[in-house]
Amino acid sequence: MGEKYLFSQTGVVEEIFLPGKAVLTFQLYGQTQRVLLWVKCFYHQGKLLDKSDSFLGKLNIGDFVNFDCHTYDKESSNNCQWYAARASKDPLDESSQSNKPTAPRVINQNGYISEVEPGKGVILFNFYDEEQRVFFMRSKVFLFGKRPKRSLREFLSEDDPLQFDAEMCEPTADNFHCSWFANVVWKGKKPQGVGGSTFGSFNGPCVVGDDVTADDSASNAGGISRGDIGGLEDFPTLGLPPGLSERQGYKAFEASGTLREGRGNVLALFGEECGLALWLVRPNTWETVFFHRSHAALDTVSLALFDLQESLAEGTSLDISAVPAIPEFPCRWIAKKVVAHC
Known part of the structure; x- marks a missing residue:
């Protein structure tokens, strides 16, 4: 199972251990989650602090904090399930300043196909001990570095394992009532520059590779x-x-x-x-x-x-x-x- 990442979350400071350690809490699927935050990952007045800095005068219990995090698999004396990769009391980037909240995202996940049609399908994966549905389109699929240009049923079948990056979405009939939308899906090596190959970067192109098939092309x-x-x-x-x-x-x-x-x-x-x-x-x-x-x-x-x-x-x-x-x-x-x- 690949690491789970969540972006543009908001939590509250639960505990502070001076000089440079804090614990945040936030809600995920109705459950309280704990996030470990070190001072070296905290932005104060737009500047990333050094590991020798202190939270004193910069962070207080009860403060709201914006953060990106990934799962924390190490044994934690503070019972933290997540690790804050970056955090700030201010918006983390320009996109966070808009009125539209950024959807939670996960990258490098493993799942398997539960439904497949010629141009779309559904992947199942385990997200925090709960099975989730991911909608994907053929335009987002790479099989050993190449985009399939024909029906997905020629290349994939139910229970096939796949890897993917995805963001949370609203379940609808159009997306098979899935809670996640895949930015990129692949078998073999992950394609470079597509769907976000590094933490926090999801702006690469992922285009439909269909040949021109109109009668009057x-x-x-x-x-x-x-x-x-x-x-x-x-x-x-x-x-x-x-x-x-x-x-x-x-x-x-x-x-x-x-x-x-x-x-x-x-x-x-x-x-x-x-x-x-x-x-x-x-x-x-x-x-x-x-x-x-x-x-x-x-x-x-x-x-x-x-x-x-x-x-x-x-x-x-x-x-x-x-x-x-x-x-x-x-x-x-x-x-x-x-x-x-x-």
Whole structure:
């Protein structure tokens, strides 16, 4: 079993042993957990303290502390199950300062498949003596360093052992009522730069490796490339216009509400929110479609809260529903819905 890590937790100082040792407590699945904290792992006024420093005047019993921790398997005289790798009374990083709390995460876990479909599945693993369900998609799977491009059932079956990194999520019907979502799943050696190979780093890309399979794929569009489409330099900073909510979307840029449906492919992804697709509107005529993650899905899973660059890849086939855009908009169409299939 790999070590268990939890990120962006908040606890309270239960005990202090001067000069440089403290015990924090926090709740996990309704149970009180104890966390060992050494002064060398504590940030005070933005500066990491030295092991020779003291908590005196910096930390008091009852203080709230933000921390990242991992399981503590050594025998502890203070009955601590966790070890704080870093902690601070202030937010640990920029992401902690946002209004959205960071979900607990685990890395390098071992589990086994309980359900597998062509493009997704469920892993079971033991988390603090309780069996948990982890939802995973084919786009997150690496088998001996390679992404499977065909049905997962050709490579995996029930009870197969796997390793994974995951973050806690809300159980829904779309994710098979799982409490965890896998950032990366692998057999063999863990892929580098994907899903976070070092403690506290989970920003590497993990993309769908599907070949272009649409009947009218971009590869048959006369060799269209990014350079053939004007105005792409405007897209890297293009997000929701000021004053518009995701519910309103890009309605201000729609020329009409006439909906058209068809198939296309991802041409480019711009940051975590936006993308550009091409679709065939008539024989030998391809036009651009702008899409935002609030209207995107991967199979039945909404991508509204996910980084598009971690879920899609250039060339991915899409089912598209879109309306015409005003002439001033960089694309000819604005997507009301795009669906990529695992």
